Amino acid sequence: MNDTPVGRADDEPTSAEPLELLADDDEWYTLVPVEATGEERLTQWFSVDNDVLCDLEKWR
Structure with missing residues (x-):
């Protein structure tokens, strides 16, 4: 399993x-909140098909 944090620019408000x-x-691919621990990592997630994702560098 590969873990890649999905973040934002420091100056981007959100x-x-x-x-x-x-x-x-x-x-x-499965997305979970970075701060989730224990049971939360098992219940607060969603999965997407590879075809739904895009190359962010190309998209920008």
Whole structure:
């Protein structure tokens, strides 16, 4: 499993909680709040198909 933090620029204002992107294979990715621990990591998540994600550098 690969863990990649999903963050934002320091000067970008937001009230959104940062997410951690977890990859368990090449087809699905799971996002969980970075601050989640224990049971929260098992209940506060969602998964997306690889086709839904985009290359952020290309998108910018």
